Amino acid sequence: MDIWHIRGGRRLEGVSFVQGSKNASLPILAASILAPLQCELHNVPQLRDVDAALRILRHLGCRAEQRGNEVYIDSTGLSGCSIPHHLMEEMRSSVIFMGALIARCGEARLSLPGGCQLGKRPIDLHVFALRQLGAEIEENGMEIQCFPSRLHGAEIFLPFPSVGATENTMLSACMAKGETVIHGAAREPEILALQDFLQTIGVHISGAGSDTIQIERGPMKKNVVSRIIPDRIVASTIACAAAATGGDVELRGIDPKQFSTVLHFLNKAGCDIMNNNRSVRVRSDGRLRAIGEVVTEPYPGFPTDAQPVLMAALLKAEGRSLIRETIFENRFRQVPELRRLGADISSSGQLAEIWGVDRLHGAAMTATDLRGGAAMIVAGLSADGETVICDDGHITRGYEHFDMRLRSLGADIYLEY
Numbered sequence: 493m494d495i496w497h498i499r500g501g502r503r504l505e506g507v508s509f510v511q512g513s514k515n516a517s518l519p520i521l522a523a524s525i526l527a528p529l530q531c532e533l534h535n536v537p538q539l540r541d542v543d544a545a546l547r548i549l550r551h552l553g554c555r556a557e558q559r560g561n562e563v564y565i566d567s568t569g570l571s572g573c574s575i576p577h578h579l580m581e582e583m584r585s586s587v588i589f590m591g592a593l594i595a596r597c598g599e600a601r602l603s604l605p606g607g608c609q610l611g612k613r614p615i616d617l618h619v620f621a622l623r624q625l626g627a628e629i630e631e632n633g634m635e636i637q638c639f640p641s642r643l644h645g646a647e648i649f650l651p652f653p654s655v656g657a658t659e660n661t662m663l664s665a666c667m668a669k670g671e672t673v674i675h676g677a678a679r680e681p682e683i684l685a686l687q688d689f690l691q692t693i694g695v696h697i698s699g700a701g702s703d704t705i706q707i708e709r710g711p712m713k714k715n716v717v718s719r720i721i722p723d724r725i726v727a728s729t730i731a732c733a734a735a736a737t738g739g740d741v742e743l744r745g746i747d748p749k750q751f752s753t754v755l756h757f758l759n760k761a762g763c764d765i766m767n768n769n770r771s772v773r774v775r776s777d778g779r780l781r782a783i784g785e786v787v788t789e790p791y792p793g794f795p796t797d798a799q800p801v802l803m804a805a806l807l808k809a810e811g812r813s814l815i816r817e818t819i820f821e822n823r824f825r826q827v828p829e830l831r832r833l834g835a836d837i838s839s840s841g842q843l844a845e846i847w848g849v850d851r852l853h854g855a856a857m858t859a860t861d862l863r864g865g866a867a868m869i870v871a872g873l874s875a876d877g878e879t880v881i882c883d884d885g886h887i888t889r890g891y892e893h894f895d896m897r898l899r900s901l902g903a904d905i906y907l908e909y
């Protein structure tokens with residue numbers, strides 16, 4: 493059990509370099525098995541989810557190790573195409589190995605993935621798209637089996653821009669015969685990052701960032717070096733913490749356009765936002781105001797992953813704020829925990845209502861999921877007195893050395909393992 497101790501009420505001030513992106517790292521780690529490849533990745537965050545992906549790679553017969561923020565993979569010796577349940581259940585992204593394994597081996601056997609309990613999280617769109625590429629997939633309770641199949645290019649229309657389904661389809665299409673076009677693709681920056689990596693290893697792919705992606709097999713490289721993009725959700729979290737504590741923080745190494753919707757609402761709440769291409773400064777005088785209604789949407793809309801941390805920043809914003817969650821059914825699990833701090837917040841169905849209060853007081857909370865846990869940290873930093881967050885390892889799935897990063901900005905926080 494991780495225990496986060498926070499003594500709140502201190503302004504966050506200073507400069508922070510944003511860590512590498514978890515959600516960009518995981519599909520790229522899966523993509524490293526598409527062909528026999530030696531791959532060096534830079535700026536990979538040290539996280540539990542990255543560790544889980546490396547263990548899957550080793551289980552499949554690859555060499556995979558992380559030294560600091562560098563990861564070295566050699567997938568030439570890949571010798572298996574099945575992933576056991578105990579590795580699949582560690583995170584949702586393990587399902588991305590399905591597309592990569594089918595591409596490399598023509599078959600795969602795995603179980604349903606784990607991850608945060610944010611709702612049903614089915615994988616029907618993944619299966620739908622992979623079947624159109626010719627994969628013969630059978631779902632049997634908790635097990636998914638892809639029988640030996642020859643993949644061919646296809647024109648695929650995704651009815652919803654699922655991030656994971658788009659990534660899985662991109663990966664399988666890389667080794668299919670002929671061209672694939674994905675219509676209705678997700679447009680997140682992490683999809684663009686995956687395209688960049690696939691181009692680096694030799695795939696002919698274009699269109700990522702728009703809703704149509706074209707993919708065709710190309711001559712594959714044997715050695716590549718690549719760099720992971722910065723994490724826009726970690727950047728959003730620190731920006732919200734700066735806003736909530738009346739702080740003044742400059743985030744470096746990140747393109748502010750990638751989380752411009754979050755910055756827009758912080759500005760609406762009364763923060764000064766100063767940005768250029770590679771950094772953004774968030775300055776708050778601590779007197780925030782309510783922001784009307786925020787609705788989560790697929791990119792470029794407001795990201796569902798930043799919803800809980802923005803909620804935490806609004807707990808002391810004068811007036812009434814509304815948050816409408818449209819991506820996941822069950823993403824307000826942090827609400828009852830935040831009420832322990834004295835927050836005036838309620839949720840019903842997909843809508844949460846926040847009435848700003850003058851003060852929050854420290855309390856004990858239990859982290860419910862990754863971003864919900866981060867929201868508790870943001871709220872604890874802006875509460876008077878001591879907050880203790882008990883966490884069964886959710887937060888360290890996505891935030892690298894987060895206690896140290898926040899301490900360097902002046903927070904009084906430490907993590908007891």
Ligand code: UD1
Pocket residue numbers: 514515518584585611612613614615616617618619652653654655656657682796797819820821
């Ligand atoms: C990814 C991110 C996650 C983020 C989410 C939405 C990673 C590792 N995770 O998750 O942090 O919150 O995007 O931006 O990148 N759905 C279906 N059927 C499917 C697939 C998805 O109904 O086959 C639904 C999901 O239940 C959910 C919605 O579509 O309600 C969005 O899911 P999706 O975009 O696939 O998210 P993930 O890839 O799981």
